[in-house]
Amino acid sequence: xxxxxxxxxxxxxxxxxxxxxxxxxxxxxxxxxxxxxxxxxxxxxxxxxxxxxxxxxxxxxxxxxxxxxxxxxxxxxxxxxxxxxxxxxxxxxxxxxxxxxxxxxxxxxxxxxxxxxxxxxxxxxxxxxxxxxxxxxxxxxxxxxxxxxxxxxxxxxxxxxxxxxxxxxxxxxxxxxxxxxxxxxxxxxxxxxxxxxxxxxxxxxxxxxxxxxxxxxxxxxxxxxxxxxxxxxxxxxxxxxxxxxxxxxxxxxxxxxxxxxxxxxxxxxxxxxxxxxxxxxxxxxxxxxxxxxxxxxxxxxxxxxxxxxxxxxxxxxxxxxxxxxxxxxxxxxxxxxxxxxxxxxxxxxxxxxxxxxxxxxxxxxxxxxxx
Numbered sequence: 001x002x003x004x005x006x007x008x009x010x011x012x013x014x015x016x017x018x019x020x021x022x023x024x025x026x027x028x029x030x031x032x033x034x035x036x037x038x039x040x041x042x043x044x045x046x047x048x049x050x051x052x053x054x055x056x057x058x059x060x061x062x063x064x065x066x067x068x069x070x071x072x073x074x075x076x077x078x079x080x081x082x083x084x085x086x087x088x089x090x091x092x093x094x095x096x097x098x099x100x101x102x103x104x105x106x107x108x109x110x111x112x113x114x115x116x117x118x119x120x121x122x123x124x125x126x127x128x129x130x131x132x133x134x135x136x137x138x139x140x141x142x143x144x145x146x147x148x149x150x151x152x153x154x155x156x157x158x159x160x161x162x163x164x165x166x167x168x169x170x171x172x173x174x175x176x177x178x179x180x181x182x183x184x185x186x187x188x189x190x191x192x193x194x195x196x197x198x199x200x201x202x203x204x205x206x207x208x209x210x211x212x213x214x215x216x217x218x219x220x221x222x223x224x225x226x227x228x229x230x231x232x233x234x235x236x237x238x239x240x241x242x243x244x245x246x247x248x249x250x251x252x253x254x255x256x257x258x259x260x261x262x263x264x265x266x267x268x269x270x271x272x273x274x275x276x277x278x279x280x281x282x283x284x285x286x287x288x289x290x291x292x293x294x295x296x297x298x299x300x301x302x303x304x305x306x307x308x309x310x311x312x313x314x315x316x317x318x319x320x321x322x323x324x325x326x327x328x329x330x331x332x333x334x335x336x337x338x339x340x341x342x343x344x345x346x347x348x349x350x351x352x353x354x355x356x357x358x359x360x361x362x363x364x365x366x367x368x369x370x371x
Contacts, residue, residue: 002256005056005131007226008063008245010234011124012050012074012085012358015094020351022094022122025083026050026102033077040070041077046099046122050074050085056131060246060318067238068361075359086354088339089124089159089173089233093347096122096163109209117180123173124234126156126241128248129226135192137256138227142218143265144255145248146185147292149217149231150276151307154300156232156244157284158335164347170284170336173233174277177215181207184277186216188267195220227252236335236354238361243325247307250314257314268292285334301330 016023026047033041037052044051052074054066071087078085086092097119101107111118132138157170169175177183182202189195202208211222217231229248235241258265269292276290280300288297308326312319332338342353 002253004249004252005058006060006063006245006249007054007056007129008067008241009051009053009125009127009129010067010070010087010241011044011126012052012087012234013091013122013124014048014050014078015084015086015351015355017079017082017084017355020093020348022048022091022096023083024048024100025081028081029074029078029083029085032080033074036073036077037070040066041074043102044124045101046096047102048091048096048100048122049124050078056129059321060242060249061321063245064238064242064321067241071238071358071361075355084351084355085358086351087124087158087234087236087358088161088354089157089171089335090162090176091122092161092339092350092354093164096120106209106212110213113206113209114180120162120176123159123176125173125230126232126234126244128229128232128245129221129224130229130249130252131225132220132227132252133225135195135220137259138220139189139192139195140259140264141227141252141255142186142220143188143267144258144263145218145229145251146188147266147268147273148251149185150273150280150292151289151300151303152217152229152231152244152248153233153277154280154284154287154289154334155247155304155329156235156240156335157281158233158235158339160336160339161343161347161350166340166343169282170287170334171233171281174231174281178277180215182213183215184217185273186218188265190264192220233335236338236357237328237332239325240329240335243322243329246315246318246322246325247311250311250316250318253314253316254311266293284336285329286337304330 052070159173273292276292289303342350
């Protein structure tokens, strides 16, 4: 089995701890956190967002340790800056349109290119980077992961609210991203050359500012020797991020075995893949998963449980902790369900509960009825 190191990025929203509204204080939070976290903390697209990142890790337990530490230090830094940070894929309260984009020539080109799309760019994701220095192999691995992307969307769904409104979706972030010219599942690629030619054509059309605005849910990192999987909302708990990272690496290892057999990856129907994304974003962990290869509908929870059982050999030493994290998630309920449970006490309570969950880095209490 190929040994592949793993790194994780998590994005967080900055809020005012008194009003619980969105707050443009990312710069202050980063300034307070940098002496402790160093290069593991940095800016995101707007000044209402902060990103943390792990070093390359081996076991998924190491990922969890780094994520938990970063969340706690970031929350403490935010408090010193008179702010708070929350792990939510979308803003619960406050106005973010137009977004307060960070300053720079690249951002100005983005404003000119994407225009009102930037108004709703204040969303937060979790990215898993799997070491994949062979770019030809990496795109074949991407082909194999494409049909699994809707399942990752459902597993991580944690953005039911948008600026004071319940959208009716579990992952509104995923829905909003589909409006961008280059987003969602990537194409099926034959080789790294095919990938590079496609990116070059997209740049020529003006649909991208640079490779950093490739918002595919799997892409070759433009700065690291990794395959970057970007489908997930940032989860409420660090253990769910570690679970997703472990699952992604196991899927990559499974794909390694298929590539070794000469299998370049399935080509699901674009129509079914699109609908599978939509259903996953709408219903999250408590919905039905549409298999984009067969069209079969089955409960997400059942599909996840069976997938973990099958991936045991590829999870390796991650199997025991990842199994615990999966049980924890299925018991506590998905992020969207937990946010809605908090909303029974008002949207201020949603932010309050997110502040606590983010700072502690752990799981929230179980949602009543989340069996």
